[in-house]
Amino acid sequence: MEFLIDITVRLPPTLPAEEVAALMSGERQRGRELLESGAIRDIWRVPGALRNVAIWSAQDATELHSLLTSLPLHRYCEVSVTPLAVHPLRGGPEGGTARS
Numbered sequence: 001m002e003f004l005i006d007i008t009v010r011l012p013p014t015l016p017a018e019e020v021a022a023l024m025s026g027e028r029q030r031g032r033e034l035l036e037s038g039a040i041r042d043i044w045r046v047p048g049a050l051r052n053v054a055i056w057s058a059q060d061a062t063e064l065h066s067l068l069t070s071l072p073l074h075r076y077c078e079v080s081v082t083p084l085a086v087h088p089l090r091g092g093p094e095g096g097t098a099r100s
Contacts, residue, residue: 002041002057003064006080009050009073026072039067055084 011020034040043054058064064081068074086092 001060002055002084004053004082004084005056005068006053006082007051008078009076010078011050011073011076023072023076030071034067034070 011023031040031043035043038057041055041057043052045052056064056067058067061081061083068077068079071077088094
């Protein structure tokens, strides 16, 4: 199952610089692992913010939750999750009617 994930990181201004650096380093490392494993299918940075949007792949919402909470910065993240389904133009089911 694929999910559109929008993550905004909000670090507390009182967080020591050393802790921020360690968290960011750990985040990059974990992100590379998730990308290499296929859990993150594609990812884009949103300029001007500590934010990204990505396509994630997981068996279900429970696995997705585990993957997201494995990120070192997860406690400072606002996460929006949108489950995705295959569109009929890409071979998905034709059911339903068109909406205007």
